[in-house]
Amino acid sequence: MLNERSLSVAPDCNDCPIRHRAVCARCESDELERLEQIKYYRKFEAGQSIIWAGDRMDFVGSVVSGIATLSQAMEDGRTQMVGLLLPSDFVGRPGRNTAAYDVVATTDVVMCCFRRSPFEDLMTRTPHIAQRLLEMTLDELDAAREWMLVLGRKTAREKIASLLSIIARRDATLNKRGAAAGPIVFDLPLTREAMADYLGLTLETVSRQISALKRDGVIQLEGKRHVTVPDMSRLMDEAGDDADGGLLV
Amino acid sequence: MLNERSLSVAPDCNDCPIRHRAVCARCESDELERLEQIKYYRKFEAGQSIIWAGDRMDFVGSVVSGIATLSQAMEDGRTQMVGLLLPSDFVGRPGRNTAAYDVVATTDVVMCCFRRSPFEDLMTRTPHIAQRLLEMTLDELDAAREWMLVLGRKTAREKIASLLSIIARRDATLNKRGAAAGPIVFDLPLTREAMADYLGLTLETVSRQISALKRDGVIQLEGKRHVTVPDMSRLMDEAGDDADGGLLV
């Protein structure tokens, strides 16, 4: 049986994150085979809508590369982002056939998809898939609740610092860099408007607060998107989090 | 095999909501039996803390009666509620041994608990339990995301109307009343301060907005807590939701 530690020895597992990261890290090889038979890839361009809320949704899948956002809108246009999909994140809900949120590709995106009903069949037959999905969903729930604190109780400056912390952290884990001491460097994958939608702010406020953090030396900016964080603990301080405690995104 | 429709014919299933509402509506009877063997009840008084964030957490369970809240706090005291636990709601996370949030009994509460490790063992052996928990967790995730829109983008008045809608709706389903036309009546289970913590407001603003909704005839108040909603669709209008669309709490 495979487990997360032994993945590197399963050579043909590397082209599809679904298998080893998202869904079935612990599946028997014949289960992997069945997953393999129903999977397919889809590509989306930056800015393209992947799913509209309310649409019929006949697949589930996970992000292979690129970044997508998950958001909901009120009739008058107010928009709140409710999730940020990075590589290995899962989209779709077994047992529901319409999408609850808009999913938009922020950069070029490749997704690994499974038609929903065969996937559901497979899930009922292979307990590990349901357990892995449960684990992932609980992580997402924790992340959502962390965001509720950000949205409900933090100031604009703290919100921006929180977002930067999270992006820095996720970027570090994606690139396999540990919690290296010293400056942290990354590119913002979102426009000011997308950040505003994530944080419940306006794009003007986002811009002003980023300028303020730059002026105060908390971050350095090169161009509009390239960020250097000279002192990560300073940034987390600005975010209002206890130093080690955890943003779980 | 039992299913949700056949529960009423399983006479000894009625004293523990875990079995038929929360965890294992579709379990074989011997699985029910094993759940039965590891379950126990705990009672809490109104105002009492059930769990502190960071505590060791050696059980999972579900609310049998009463109302509890799930919240997180910053060091400076700012508090955000991230969940409202009504009867049949599940608490605890298989696979994690410390609590992530404070859980507080708002009214007197009875919980049905299972020690964590035997519950986890049972879960790996009985796929339906993991699948049922996945379903419940996905519902909670939807509710959390719905709440992110409320926190991030709604005005104080809309926030209050949203909360009242949700309480009215959950109260109706708990009491098996359908979507009866005509006035809806319920008691607020939360103090003004708890509502403020739920909505990311101050208690003064909560009080003022409730007074405003009363002045404008959207609700009627008897005492501080007893609410009558003469026209539910008017209330949902005030909440800024499309009439049928869904607050999923």
Add this chain to the structure above:
DNA sequence: GCCGGGCTTTGACGCAGATCAACATAAGGC
């Protein structure tokens, strides 16, 4: 080169909701 359209920054001003403060009401305890 010039032009046009995203994206971003910055300024001026106004308002929704926070803050500070006083008072009202109701429930226990004695």
Add this chain to the structure above:
DNA sequence: GCCTTATGTTGATCTGCGTCAAAGCCCGGC
């Protein structure tokens, strides 16, 4: 009865962020 404490209401004032507006930057097309 009175006093205390928890809870809720209302008013006056302050402020952080939204709104409106103008201009800068950068890239891609022609």
